[in-house]
Amino acid sequence: MPNSTLFQFEREQMHPATDRSEPTLWLKRLVILSTLNSDSIIRDIKFRRGLNIIQTHHMQVQGGPVAGHSVGKTLMMRLIRYTLGENQFGSEETQNNIAAVLKTAWVVGHWSIAGADWIVVRPMNEAAAKESFAADSDDWKQVVDSQLKEHSHRHFVQMVSDAVLSNLPKFNLPRGREAKWLDVLAWLSRDYQCGYRKANEWRHEDANSGPSLNLEDNSLIMQWVMGLMNTDEIEQRVNHHELLNNCKGQKQTHDREQKRMDTLWPALRDKLELKADIEVTGIQKTMNSVDPVDIVKEKIASLERLRTERLAESRIKEFESEQHTVQDQIADTEATVRTCKNMVQYIEKQIEEIERDPLHPYRLCKAEPECWMKKQAETMAHDPGAAEHVADLRNQIDEQQKTCTFSHNEKKTLQKSLEVVNKQLKEERSRLAIEISGIDEKIGFLKGLEDDSTKIQALAISVERSTKDALKAEREIEGSLKKQEAIRQKHRNEVRQLSDVYQGILQEIFGVEDESTVRIDGNGLHPVPNRKLAPGGAALSVMTSVLSFDIACLAGSIYGIGQHPRFLMHDSPREGDMEGPLFQRLFEIVHELEAKFTNPDHISFQYIVTTTSAPPQALADENGPYVRLTLDARSEEGKLLGITF
Template sequence: MRCVREIALRPGVNVVWAREPEGDSGSGLASAGHGVGKTSFCLLLRYVLGDDASAISALRVKAAANFPKGGVAAQVHIEGVSWLVFRPFGASSPSWAKVGNQLDELLAEPRTTAFQDYLEALQSTFIGRLPTQTLPGTNQPLEWRHLLAWCIREQRTRFDGFFHWREGDGLGFRRSRVDPPLFVSAVLGILNVEVVRLLQEAEQLDEELSKVKSQIPILEKVSAMELTRLEQRIRTKVGARKELPIFESIVEDSLASQVTEFLHRAELMEREVEAKALAAEQAMEPDVALLNELRSTHAQGVLEAQLSKALYEQRAKDVERLKGEIDALIRLKGHCAHGRVDFDICSYVLDRRSTVSMAGRMDAKDALASLPVRLAAFNQATEEEKAAKARLDAQVARVKELRAGVARLRMRVATSQIGRDALAADWREFQAQYKLREEGKGSEELTSARTQESRFTEQMNGKRAALAARRLQTSERVEQIKSITSVVAAALLGEEGYGRFVHDSDLRPFEFAVEGEAYHVLEVLLGDLSCLLDATTSVESHHPGFLVHDCPREADMSALLYRNFLSTAYEADWQLSSSVGVPFQYIVTTTSPPPPELSKAPFLVLELQPGRDDALLFKRKLGVSSLGLAVSDGGKAV
């Protein structure tokens, strides 16, 4: 595999300069210092460090069109371990990684596939040592990509805010304003574990408090609506007009008095109707007794008809059996429960005993001897059974009607009792709720919600006080960052007292006491450079000591401030260098000429220039043709 371009990055300051042509020798893009590969270089740095954002994917498509089997390779040092990494341009090819010192080892066969181990090394080394592995409030896991976004800012953000690291792709934080400051505090070592715990508890309490607060207006409305519904229902039941006052008045009637009167009238009516039902039951007793007598008459008639038929058909055994059943019916002894008299004085039984049917007068021998007599007996028994059935049906209908009348009376009483009980219950509930409203309380649910609100509010105030106390205790760690920020700010502006670190700000944690768009951009650079240099001297910092800026001058910064910034980075490189090297790595791309000391080796690691293919990052233009137009860009390839 042929190497198109090799770039040796060093510890300390590294400058990638897109030199603009001198004088008027160029025109168009060739004179602007753009399209040579500065941003592509930064995207490829992100790519080898595990980023797969959409901007990187777009660059890979263009690079793969020119280098189908190409990719970018890098040697990445993680906590003293040298990792060799290769990431392809093509979408279908795998990424490779292994521990080693020579890139040739990575490209040799057999190729390793331990890229996931490399990503896990980045995660465990730079995220695993943070004081918290999740964000307070959401418990969202922290990831290496969050830290990488800060270390390599996207040029499209134009350095417009310290916590604005990506444009378009986003950072993956659930709370775009709250989470980045918390994350930076964790990386800088100023996110106290106790503060994290208090924040998590405060977040939970705030969520519960918000939920209860949102319920109270609803419960208040429901309570008022329920009281109104109860009043309307009671007025409808008792027939009270709408303007009638609720409680008793000296000069006029009231809803309360009408409810009392309605309940009293209903109770009186129930007593009257119950008395009518009892009287109707007593008056019905003779008809019930007659009904039972008629049932016995019909039963005997059925037996006598069956006896006549047995005689007519000459079934001697059935004749004897049926005559025995009839005799048993006639000779009943004891008390008749239906007629409430003894059988010896029951008019029906006495009548039956004195009336002997034709079939009963015939013995079996006579019946067998005379066919006409048997036929006559059968016909007589059949007619008598029919007559008994007709009398029985008529009495059944009469008793049924009488019982239905009693049932209607009972139903009227029961219905009245249900309505009276419901009205009494509604009135009691209405009085209770009305009293609570007058006392400024409410339903049980509303009272419970207000109690919870008071309890949560008290607890929340306690958490806020504890957090305030913690934040007022300015730690030695915060003072360290304030001190180094002051030094860097003085170097940038040439005067002391203008720059400061505001550790609890979620917008401008690093700021100057002067206004202007250029100073807002410089505040971002101040913060990045201060955190980078702090990482070299503080054991509490978890910053990786690695920082990339892509053309910060293009974000509305004056040439003087820009030169001061680069000179400050150079000065830090010089002062912190030792026999083992510089303890940080800062990479910056620029179209503006860097200060003289940075415009040469070893600080100038790559010089690009428009108008010449060999001075482009890929040593050729990368283009995707569309409608006859060619869009080109630079990049880095192996």
């Protein structure tokens, strides 16, 4: 193997940071057991610092079974992730199939976490996952056989989280929750189903890996882990996220209220008989806007004035006055008739008294001496003026009867006049009632529009305010982006150094000078490969945008940039159409990183990669230090679990 040539082009030489003498976490051993007993080993895989290759048997002749696939490479990577805290170790189908044939299988991981040895034991059965446990020990057999459950698996995951994240500032994702260890693990151990298409695409729904972040959040996680996001920027990002939410809320409010306005105003405008181009006055009045509340009030006031005028113009009072006068006159004639009739009756009684025989009551009287009353009656019977008096009374009766007849006739005339007045009054009342009813109906209709007008008015003011608020929010977002950019400028040196590492790796792969770089923007950290390196084709894009970038971030942490834990796994990263020499060069570059350490015990990273393609010959010795396991589909023994599931 040649000496390290990484950064052989003219650029500043970088060296491993002296204060980073081992990975933050690295896997020493992975053991798969058929039962919870150290003697029931299905597979025992030892790992090392630096490069670890899990390869498959490479067939030399055609025919026979496919030797590189369905042997357990991905399952092994998922079991490693499972020991680090993921809830699943495969698709639902895979887990069910394994559980059906290996009902009591366990996986054991021997990890170094911040220099401390840990043994993690987890059942390969979802129903028994809660039985996982851990112990701070370097003897996995003792832990398994004694079932030394010193700590819960959750406690172990917390230890990993503390070790990886302790030197990073607290960071809340745009969705609001705090970034956590499993978010970082997703970057360090991509699902192969993602196809290594994008640097910020880590999890695939078919892999059953659990909840995942979106691509933008992933870019922010990379920026955060690489130490390119300080507390000021995190605080600004939190503020920026709030501004984005606020702006989104303002726009949603504006759009919702504008939609209501567009729906309600045309109907109200038509009811108010306004022109189609008239708008509602908001906070400020314009030449082409009106206040619907004022319009309604003005129309109601106008109708109420018209109502008062129509009532004043009405002849109802005139007819009612005339009606009362005629009624009084009729009452007077009726009173006159009654008086006359009473007088006639009275006079007739007088006449009757005069003409009646005054001796009649005394004719049978036998009193002796003769009754004085009878003598008085005889005197009255021979009164010479009685006849004249009766004649005078009869003349009075005639006068009274004439007066009664006149009054009776006058009453008939007055009654006819009353009928005319009553008819006029009824017609006037009917006419006025119809006219007033029409006016009242319009007033009632307009009063019914008062609430709508008030709501529309308030809506117009709200729309205008939300428009201003949305514009203000957009200006605040623009200002926030400028502040973030100013803060990011503080990391220019670290970004330049990481870009140098990225360029160096791509130059070593492609053998030409390169201008690729990494960029930080408002959406996080991104690789920006030189398009000339990969003018077309997904395979080259995988190399330039994903694999080389991941290795660059690993190398950057080796050199002291950021807080990458210097642990990285790639599951079958080579695409079918990637040129073999390019893919092999990736192994050589990782090996060259390892060669930078003069003391093997100070190698500060671990890279685990599975491959169906042959690694470079110098690294492919199955008995050598780099190939940790060779799987083979031609026999059951060659598969990871020793069985087909």
